[in-house]
Amino acid sequence: MPASAAARTAAPLDELTLRRAQRGDERAWRALIERYQQPVHALIWRLMAGRARHRVEDLVQETFVRVLRALPGFDPAGPASLSTWMLTIAARLALNELRRPEAAALPEEPEGPGSDRADLGAERRRLAQAIGAGVAALPDAQRAVLVLREYHDLDYAEIAEALELDLGTVKSRLARARAALRAHLSAAVPDLVKEVS
């Protein structure tokens, strides 16, 4: 099952609120932030994959500041939906952050995503940890394609636009990322992967 199910469950911002937001209405801004803060946070958290975790909240905030400042120029009738456009901004900010020497030089211990999640069952927790470690081990460029595709339901063309890649590059990176993650999971949690094979 694709993990993207939750990515676009939030109803898009209604047109009136978007227009108000574009004109600088504070209440509309707040509605926009509340509506999209969860997917933006999730995207940045996954792209950072345990590195520079202290920067995740900063990047979420920075994303929305840039979104609000750029909002008057956003074309609702353009090729990108508001959601995709915001995720694009967030993804680029996160990737830029990962390119900074500080982020690379401070490899934090693998976060073990989900390791402290009392709400998950034991098996799912193991799977979450394995996926987190596997995704963290991917090159940044592959991780970005994988996360946008699998967790945020962007199609190939949207990913290509967001990351400024050719369509063919998106497909090849995605295939490599999937294969690498699959291999990691097969080694880390063979019982769980076999079960679903």
Next chain:
Amino acid sequence: MRDDDDDNALAGIDLGAWAPPPRAGAPAGALADAVVARAREPAGAPAREPDGYGGRAASTAGAAGAARRRWPIAAAVAAVAVAVAAAGVLVLSRRETPTPTVASGSGALVAARAAHLALGPSSAELDPGAEVRWRREGRRITAVQPRGAALWRIAAEDTIVIDAGAAVASVEASGASLRVEAKMNLSDARIIGASAATAAAVALLTVIVYQGHVRVTRGGQTALVEPGSTFEVRPRDLAQDAPTVGASAPELAQMREEIRELQERLSDAEEALTEREAQEQKAPSKAPSPSPSPSPSPSPSPSPAPAPAPPAPSACNVDDLTDKGKEAFAAGQFAAALRYFELAYACKAESHIAEKAFVVACNLQNVPKARVFWKRLSTLSRQRAIAICVRNGITEDMITAPDAPTAPTATLRLTSRPPAEVFLDDKAVGVSPLEIDVTPGRHKVRFEVGEDKYTFAVSAKAGETVTLDKQLQ
């Protein structure tokens, strides 16, 4: 739409197991508060360059942001600008100088819509309906904010004392960012005092501190309000000496949620009442009447005669228009809802339609429209509907005050292809297409698309609408 993922090596694996942990610690709305405060920073404030996050819209906006940063910062700082006619601000009075400097000056304004008030290195963002009077003497600013909400950003070198009504509280801040919400003045409080529910739900004064420390003084006692805390004064507090201090952000969020729920329940009840009233008016036992007959009022005071209504168009379906108005209202499209109810009222001048239009106008914080429909309400409708206006910062005084002589205005209709940021006399007024009221005379209109700027001179006489339609690039 999903692309073809038939060869997905991860098919069947529950990738959703890897999800961010719940975000703990951040109070509800804290992100929005921080983002809004940063987004409102003046154009010259230090900001990291956008890193070219591509796409047509993003790159356009990035360039626009860069263009904004090139504004003449000194001029923006030096001119204590009342964000004037173009922003819909009505300047009530200026006692010393129209554009006071940092050194000294005073002014007063009521923001008909969201407005920016520059006070040298300090500033305020006024919500629609907010009223502020201020005086600067050197580095000290004294302000009176009898109604409405404003986000104040006070520079470290400035000190402000905001008087929210001597008997309510005064707020002193320096090097701070705070939001002050004054719902009504004392006389307003007495007016709504008849409604215990409303009086309990509405705070006379709310001070939310985002940065810095703020002192709030009431009844001879001073409280220090720390960042992230809220100070509230409610009507019932006025009868007591001890102030109510320090609702935490989560508590405040919960209170707001409760108020929202109460508002929804009240709206439902009001809806049911108006429908029942409409049905009673249509009932065959009642003699048909060309004008609505208000229900017997419990109030001993006579109701003013309703103002004359617009003539009914020859062909219109009042039920259909009313239904459309309700649908638009339910969808949150208040402006559309108001138009439908206005058309419905034009079809048939019934009190229950006027009440709907009045309620929508209040939700839109559209005082002129609220004043129009107030005159058409029965006493019962007025008693029912006034609380909604009060909740939206519109007091009965604002609705019933005699019409003030208004300065003559002209209208500029500004459109461009592609849409552009619009500056009127060097002040940002929005994104085209837009329609704005201006003072009669010559004005400079500038469209900005990215780094490209297109400037035009327009001249408009009082009452005239001038259209500027430009193909840019």
